[in-house]
Amino acid sequence: MAKILVVDDEPDAVELVEFNLKNAGFEVITAADGSEALKKARSTLPDLILLDLMIPEVDGLEVCKLLRRDAATAGIPILMLTAKAAEIDRVLGLELGADDYVTKPFSPRELMLRIKGLLRRRETTETKAERMQFGDLVLDVPAHSVTVNNKRVELTATEFKLLTILAHRRGRVQSRDQLLKDVWEYDNVIDTRTVDTHMRRLREKLGKAAKHLDTVRGVGYRFVAG
Amino acid sequence: MAKILVVDDEPDAVELVEFNLKNAGFEVITAADGSEALKKARSTLPDLILLDLMIPEVDGLEVCKLLRRDAATAGIPILMLTAKAAEIDRVLGLELGADDYVTKPFSPRELMLRIKGLLRRRETTETKAERMQFGDLVLDVPAHSVTVNNKRVELTATEFKLLTILAHRRGRVQSRDQLLKDVWEYDNVIDTRTVDTHMRRLREKLGKAAKHLDTVRGVGYRFVAG
DNA sequence: CAAGCCGGTGACGACTTTGTGACGAACAGG
DNA sequence: CCTGTTCGTCACAAAGTCGTCACCGGCTTG
The missing domain is CATH 3.40.50.2300 (Response regulator)
Structure with missing residues (x-):
């Protein structure tokens, strides 16, 4: 820290x-x-x-x-x-x-x-991806926009951040604590279950593309590219 | 670079x-x-x-x-x-x-x-475009003029600068801080809500063409070409 | 199989953010 | 000077977002 x-x-x-x-x-x-x-x-x-x-x-x-x-x-x-x-x-x-x-x-x-x-x-010095594409899910960071099947999906600031961080670390499981640290930035007063709620909202909004969001029971969440 | x-x-x-x-x-x-x-x-x-x-x-x-x-x-x-x-x-x-x-x-x-x-x-063609057109909204930078549906719209200097900077970075979200830095030129003393007020005045004057000005809640504003 | 954990879900109140109208200061041009 | 414009700020209202909770059902564990 x-x-x-x-x-x-x-x-x-x-x-x-x-x-x-x-x-x-x-x-x-x-x-x-x-x-x-x-x-x-x-x-x-x-x-x-x-x-x-x-x-x-x-x-x-x-x-x-x-x-x-x-x-x-x-x-x-x-x-x-x-x-x-x-x-x-x-x-x-x-x-x-x-x-x-x-x-x-x-x-x-x-x-x-x-x-x-x-x-x-x-x-922010490393070569960070500014745009990520996984099948029909496209994440454009500078535009702050997400599309599924070329259709715009409106995410809130927190949802967007959560999604990009997961996508950026795709394949690796992120614990709720880790996500809290990265998405909520040092606000350690927040309940870990909050992450769950945001994941739910993300899944709801992403529709079919929610298939990229894996739950790893007892550990956390993981973004899968395929 | x-x-x-x-x-x-x-x-x-x-x-x-x-x-x-x-x-x-x-x-x-x-x-x-x-x-x-x-x-x-x-x-x-x-x-x-x-x-x-x-x-x-x-x-x-x-x-x-x-x-x-x-x-x-x-x-x-x-x-x-x-x-x-x-x-x-x-x-x-x-x-x-x-x-x-x-x-x-x-x-x-x-x-x-x-x-x-x-x-x-x-x-010279894109970044320093001297004239930009988005549907019925035309921005002529050297002439310092804006027209909507071929009808002249009178903008103040600040409004014009705000609009051109947003149009110039179209597609990308600009935070209020970023806009303050670029439009008001590192005059950090100014309240970020001032940006909101100017956006409001811009929208009012632009009428129908205000559809190009997106609010991205919790992040900032974005100019959309379509 | 029972108990307990764990994650999904819907609801909700508190809070944050943005839009809006108004106001006074600063300023430019007569 | 006087006058009209522009600008930054403010207060309030509307809209949206967030974190938490309670509940439920499935899964794990012993």
Whole structure:
């Protein structure tokens, strides 16, 4: 699971954020000032850095700049936390290199969305199939469309994601937990039976093409190409 | 950068071409025979296909024909590679829908010129289209004018930009964030709901032609040509 | 064969997302 | 200045989606 470095000098703020992140299954590392942040970033190489703008020792912007200058940490996405909306321009300036920002006060939901967005952007480097075809079932990811026998099938966002992930891992059984992790992204508060309900809805909508969706009793679900 | 599918069964030839293409900044996908080529073309939707005429499984001409027949791959430029081609082969290749050809042995320089030529042609005809027509909706970019049923529709600058960007990426869903980035140009301070309001105004002004504007719930908006 | 697990199913209320009308600020052109 | 337009935001309503639950029937296990 992803490692996140949280840099903030206010213990209350850190605690709140840490609670939310750990709840979502992230590993959390904390730093209270700029020099500690730099040291920990270099030693632990986190997957993402949550960086408050106003911190002691070395200020957030400076930390950002220094991290970008070091080859080892240059690629780590940085999510800036700023108290003032007015600071945004500087944060997003090209020379500083923050990837996104959130203004305080923020809702945990908003924060999670931003984090997920940044982590997702990072992992899409491999040659991912953008279009998949299995007999009369066609999956077009960029168009967000599914057709069975050339007839359009309307899927909701969640259904579509579930289907594409299964199709992408076709042949291999995916446990409900795995699917929850991949489709629902770190929201580990969700019941595993929810997966079943979505599979049912998928099967219903896919009609004949539901034959691609196998149930593996006691284990999970599997997409079969043939 | 553009994605190029290289189809050839001789590893040496592939390596040479791959080296040159990667050197020029292209992303390279390879296939060693016809059926692999078809599969990869359909799944990765490359920007250009470099297709050797003499390949195992399904021969180059056949691949060409099949790719043209499939709506998803019909628009991808195909550059044919032929070893000492007889005139007939060339003609056939072009008739079957190849966009250009190069005879082996070729210089890397020559190959690059052809590839760039094809990509540019596509960019100017498709990507940077100055005039787009979808049924009774006509978009004239340089004139900054939109007509529905030959009747002029007055759009504001923002509305026009939103519409052209959507039309330009027709078929693909654009998230609100993406649209904000492209239409409002990385002005992250703007609320995503603003996109909704502009879509509403667009739909209102476009009248019947608003049918081209799809809402994809939970994801974003999509322009549909049909 | 009985008990218990497991997955399919239908229903439902809470919640999210989108459409819509309205409003005030910013701005351009007289 | 004044006036009309455009734009971003807001609040509300409508529509759609989601996660959960209870129930049932089939399958596994002992």
